[in-house]
Amino acid sequence: xxxxxxxxALIVLPFAGAILAATLNGHAKTSVRIAFTVSSLSSLLGLAxxxxxxxDGEMRWELPFSSPFGPLSFYxxxxxxxxLGTISVVTFAVSVYSFGYANHYEGKYPxxxxxxxxxxxxxxxxxxxxxxxxxxxxxMWETMSLxxxxxxxxxxxxxxxxxxxxxxxxxxxxxxxxxxxxxxxxYVNSGSFDLSSFPGAAQGMSDVLRSAVFLLxxxxxxxxxxxxxxxxxxxxxxxxxxxxVSALMSAVxxxxxxxxxxxxxxxxxxxxxxxxxxxxxxxxCVSALLGVMYALIESDIKRMLAFSTVENVGIMLIALGVAMxxxxxxxxxxxxxxxxxxxxxxxxxxxxxxxxxxxxxxxxLATHTKDxxxxxxxxxxxxxxxxxxxxxxxxxxxxxxxxxxxxEWLIFQAMLQSFSIPDAMVKILITVALGTLAITGALxxxxxxxxxxxxxxxxxxxxxxxxxxxxxxxxxxxMGLMAALCVLAGVLSFAILPGLDQVxxxxxxASIADSLVNGIEIVPTVGEFSQxxxxxxxxxxxxxxxxxxTLSQAYGGRRKVVRADTxxxxxxxxxxxxxxxxxxxxxxNRMFSWVYRPIRTFxxxxxxxxxxxxxxxxxxxxxxxFEKYLYGPTEAGVRWAAxxxxxxxxxxxxxxxxxxxxxLVLLLVALRL
Amino acid sequence: xxxxxxxALLVLALSPLFTGLIRRSKAYFxxxxxxxxxxxxxxxxxxxxxxxxxxxxASWIMTITPYVxxxxxxxxxxxxxxxxxxSLGFVGDLIVVVYLFGTMRFFMALAGLDAxxxxxxxxxxxxxxxxxxxxxxxxxxxxxxxxxxxTTDLSGISRNLATSGLDLVRPALFLALxxxxxxxxxxxxxxxxxxxxxxxxxxxxxxxxxxxxxxKHLALMEWSSMTKLLLYAVIMANVxxxxxxxxxxxxIGLATGIxxxxxxxxxxxxxxxxxxxxxxxxxLFRLPNLLTVSFSLSLLAVxxxxxx
Numbered sequence: 001x002x003x004x005x006x007x008x009a010l011i012v013l014p015f016a017g018a019i020l021a022a023t024l025n026g027h028a029k030t031s032v033r034i035a036f037t038v039s040s041l042s043s044l045l046g047l048a049x050x051x052x053x054x055x056d057g058e059m060r061w062e063l064p065f066s067s068p069f070g071p072l073s074f075y076x077x078x079x080x081x082x083x084l085g086t087i088s089v090v091t092f093a094v095s096v097y098s099f100g101y102a103n104h105y106e107g108k109y110p111x112x113x114x115x116x117x118x119x120x121x122x123x124x125x126x127x128x129x130x131x132x133x134x135x136x137x138x139x140m141w142e143t144m145s146l147x148x149x150x151x152x153x154x155x156x157x158x159x160x161x162x163x164x165x166x167x168x169x170x171x172x173x174x175x176x177x178x179x180x181x182x183x184x185x186x187y188v189n190s191g192s193f194d195l196s197s198f199p200g201a202a203q204g205m206s207d208v209l210r211s212a213v214f215l216l217x218x219x220x221x222x223x224x225x226x227x228x229x230x231x232x233x234x235x236x237x238x239x240x241x242x243x244x245v246s247a248l249m250s251a252v253x254x255x256x257x258x259x260x261x262x263x264x265x266x267x268x269x270x271x272x273x274x275x276x277x278x279x280x281x282x283x284x285c286v287s288a289l290l291g292v293m294y295a296l297i298e299s300d301i302k303r304m305l306a307f308s309t310v311e312n313v314g315i316m317l318i319a320l321g322v323a324m325x326x327x328x329x330x331x332x333x334x335x336x337x338x339x340x341x342x343x344x345x346x347x348x349x350x351x352x353x354x355x356x357x358x359x360x361x362x363x364x365l366a367t368h369t370k371d372x373x374x375x376x377x378x379x380x381x382x383x384x385x386x387x388x389x390x391x392x393x394x395x396x397x398x399x400x401x402x403x404x405x406x407x408e409w410l411i412f413q414a415m416l417q418s419f420s421i422p423d424a425m426v427k428i429l430i431t432v433a434l435g436t437l438a439i440t441g442a443l444x445x446x447x448x449x450x451x452x453x454x455x456x457x458x459x460x461x462x463x464x465x466x467x468x469x470x471x472x473x474x475x476x477x478x479m480g481l482m483a484a485l486c487v488l489a490g491v492l493s494f495a496i497l498p499g500l501d502q503v504x505x506x507x508x509x510a511s512i513a514d515s516l517v518n519g520i521e522i523v524p525t526v527g528e529f530s531q532x533x534x535x536x537x538x539x540x541x542x543x544x545x546x547x548x549x550t551l552s553q554a555y556g557g558r559r560k561v562v563r564a565d566t567x568x569x570x571x572x573x574x575x576x577x578x579x580x581x582x583x584x585x586x587x588x589n590r591m592f593s594w595v596y597r598p599i600r601t602f603x604x605x606x607x608x609x610x611x612x613x614x615x616x617x618x619x620x621x622x623x624x625x626f627e628k629y630l631y632g633p634t635e636a637g638v639r640w641a642a643x644x645x646x647x648x649x650x651x652x653x654x655x656x657x658x659x660x661x662x663x664l665v666l667l668l669v670a671l672r673l
Numbered sequence: 674x675x676x677x678x679x680x681a682l683l684v685l686a687l688s689p690l691f692t693g694l695i696r697r698s699k700a701y702f703x704x705x706x707x708x709x710x711x712x713x714x715x716x717x718x719x720x721x722x723x724x725x726x727x728x729x730x731a732s733w734i735m736t737i738t739p740y741v742x743x744x745x746x747x748x749x750x751x752x753x754x755x756x757x758x759x760s761l762g763f764v765g766d767l768i769v770v771v772y773l774f775g776t777m778r779f780f781m782a783l784a785g786l787d788a789x790x791x792x793x794x795x796x797x798x799x800x801x802x803x804x805x806x807x808x809x810x811x812x813x814x815x816x817x818x819x820x821x822x823x824t825t826d827l828s829g830i831s832r833n834l835a836t837s838g839l840d841l842v843r844p845a846l847f848l849a850l851x852x853x854x855x856x857x858x859x860x861x862x863x864x865x866x867x868x869x870x871x872x873x874x875x876x877x878x879x880x881x882x883x884x885x886x887x888x889k890h891l892a893l894m895e896w897s898s899m900t901k902l903l904l905y906a907v908i909m910a911n912v913x914x915x916x917x918x919x920x921x922x923x924x925i926g927l928a929t930g931i932x933x934x935x936x937x938x939x940x941x942x943x944x945x946x947x948x949x950x951x952x953x954x955x956x957l958f959r960l961p962n963l964l965t966v967s968f969s970l971s972l973l974a975v976x977x978x979x980x981x
Binding site: 376386390397398400405409424427428432434435438442443450452456457521530533540549552553556560562564568573575583585587588 | 718721722723724725726727728729730731732733734736740741743744745747748751761762763764765766768769772773775776778779782783786787788789790791793794795797798799801802804805806807808809812813816819820823824825826885888889892893957958961968971972975976979980
């Protein structure tokens with residue numbers, strides 16, 4: 001019962017911290033210290049709870065008072081514990097980082113409220129993954145949405161922040177509406193709000209109804225996860241928030257939606273049709289590909305990272321979709337493998353994305369800009385931030401043996417196993433998804449190469465970048481923790497995977513732990529299909545690196561390294577002659593112009609000679625396709641309908657009383673009372 | 674373990690010879706006398722004895738890149754079967770090998786940006802554009818072979834294919850081979866994608882990226898690129914047409930393996946030289962057509978495996 005008490009502390013502590021931080025808002029330094037001490041302590045508590053549940057199996061706990069919606073209960077199994085652990089690890093590192101980061105708001109914005117909301121946000125995420133009552137879940141889901149909304153509009157004096165926040169608020173409530181409808185449909189059939197009663201009810205539901213619930217939840221949770229085409233808010237809201245909050249939102253908040261999708265598809269709805277999996281797979285492919293493509297042409301670092309979140313959510317959905325397809329054919333082991341791959345990607349994305357957002361925050365703090373066209377040369381000025389950002393970028397680009405590579409490798413392996421599926425059409429669809437995933441991987445490498453190369457290498461493109469200094473130690477510590485975990489989670493993945501199997505086994509119906517890991521090798525398949533050993537890859541890389549270093553120094557003798565200027569054809573090299581971020585991604589922009597739909601204009605002022613122009617202007621913009629063709633018309637439609645409906649809104653009280661009377665009569669007639 | 678180390682060293686040692694062979698046969702096709710096939714060795718030896726010049730603007734990325742590239746390519750060489758079908762396949766399979774090449778490309782392109790010259794940036798940008806389609810093509814075409822032979826371990830693919838006669842030969846194999854050949858040209862900066870013997874900035878991809886390296890660093894960059902080219906040829910030989918590879922360590926097996934591998938490499942070298950002498954380099958924005966064709970071929974290869 002030790003776990004119960006820890007869990008109770010986990011609920012109480014952040015709220016107490018939030019209240020304290022908010023009351024001490026006037027004393028900026030103290031409130032920052034209190035708020036983030038509390039959040040780091042409670043995230044350690046969360047980690048402890050998650051760890052104990054992995055040892056014990058599960059935990060159920062009820063609030064000691066009843067409600068009209070049945071007991072307000074919490075239930076943590078290994079799936080919930082895995083997400084609780086991920087949320088806690090990320091929150092811990094981000095809290096450490098925030099000690100240094102939040103200080104710069106002092107005097108500009110109410111820092112105490114930032115700390116308070118940060119704690120409430122963390123606490124609501126913990127309760128989202130642990131609540132077992134549908135109404136409690138909805139309340140917590142809403143708390144999570146609202147607290148993150150307040151955090152998004154924290155820098156409200158910045159232009160566009162409030163607009164982004166409101167857009168987020170609207171989108172997330174559309175999602176919540178869909179989720180709520182799904183939950184109510186289940187309640188009608190099960191007669192209880194307790195989630196544990198839903199699997200039984202799902203058995204008795206008709207196919208159409210079950211599919212309707214599935215689609216409602218897919219839309220609802222998908223809106224939060226940022227699936228295309230519901231992703232539009234994500235690259236607006238995530239970058240607008242303070243960077244430590246962006247890290248939490250992108251790295252873990254979207255994961256709560258993935259958690260619920262896994263829980264719903266495998267746990268609550270139970271039986272799966274093949275087309276469910278195919279739908280998830282298709283959405284995943286589109287999200288992954290479009291997400292990475294938009295990330296590639298973005299020149300705002302934080303927006304780029306947000307688009308990359310859309311991409312990675314897509315990759316997770318690809319793995320989840322494959323797991324569902326396998327499950328629908330009764331291939332339990334393979335479903336387990338795909339689910340493990342999905343969870344591994346959840347973990348590795350949480351690690352590297354929080355690291356990258358913290359890195360972007362450090363850059364923002366040091367240079368006051370997140371536009372990479374104004375940055376450059378930071379690797380020399382901020383070497384530690386640079387090195388850690390590079391580790392994050394390498395992990396995101398799936399460089400072996402980092403954690404991002406391991407998860408991508410597992411997803412490839414799971415997809416290659418699709419030859420076990422009896423249906424040729426499904427096999428071909430998975431092959432196309434495989435091709436999409438491969439392209440996504442290559443484009444992601446290009447995108448992260450660009451963000452690191454343009455921001456950190458070569459010459460600074462502005463004075464702010466030139467005068468950048470390394471950030472405070474607490475921020476480096478937070479990033480360092482995540483960088484270390486990015487490496488360790490990859491190299492030691494053979495130790496992590498059996499734990500993930502504990503999560504997937506009850507859901508997929510089969511444990512593959514015995515065959516999955518063999519010593520330090522990972523054998524992800526049933527037969528002798530494939531294997532790899534991340535620690536050995538690391539050892540080989542280190543050993544070979546040492547040999548190359550010594551031998552190449554030995555052969556030909558030790559030679560000098562001379563410093564000189566870069567040759568630029570005789571003209572003096574300036575920051576303006578460097579390759580810009582936009583120039584870097586231009587070939588890809590042109591190659592995929594059917595996606596980007598770029599609009600280019602070129603204007604030259606008239607001058608006496610056609611050969612000597614005094615001024616030329618070139619602009620190139622990409623059309624926001626979804627805003628233009630989907631959201632624009634929808635918004636126009638809503639406005640049109642509102643205008644039409646406003647006819648009945650006369651403003652005179654007599655008319656309104658008349659309406660009430662008519663409705664009353666109609667109700668009496670309809671209900672025959 | 675030992676065999677694969679010896680083989681990796683052999684690949685490393687023979688790679689300048691393979692490059693020299695291509696250059697020599699290219700000269701022959703073009704009616705020139707050409708340099709000796711050993712010229713690349715002399716170039717490397719000379720470069721190793723030179724001082725390096727680094728740009729004032731360059732960061733530590735520029736310094737570590739040559740070593741990272743060499744390391745990645747050697748690590749990949751350990752996992753690729755050469756004369757015999759043994760390699761460190763249990764350490765990493767084909768995906769690891771492809772992503773090790775990806776690591777090399779990533780750092781090479783970073784170093785291209787690092788010196789702040791627009792040539793380097795241009796090269797990096799183009800390299801990443803080309804690889805955006807080429808890398809998936811390579812993955813899919815080797816995946817085809819993995820499906821055909823039932824393993825993703827490269828040496829396992831060679832062994833299963835070589836020991837089962839012609840039983841496993843399917844149309845998919847040829848589609849995948851064609852896709853892989855085009856990708857080999859693209860990945861190794863060969864005509865029609867890039868021209869390895871030019872220093873004209875408008876056409877450069879690979880040369881532009883290594884433009885700022887010199888001395889020992891340049892030697893390592895050049896050598897790792899040569900090794901990469903040979904490794905691609907070896908993968909092409911051993912994964913798609915592995916017949917003749919030594920499946921045991923007997924004298925006869927090894928002799929057959931050496932003869933077969935030499936013949937195949939000679940053939941590929943000649944094919945590359947022939948392509949380079951008979952084709953013009955494609956305009957950069959015509960490249961996507963060629964690359965998309967090869968990507969479609971590899972996708973068709975997997976699909977045809979399921980259908981046929």
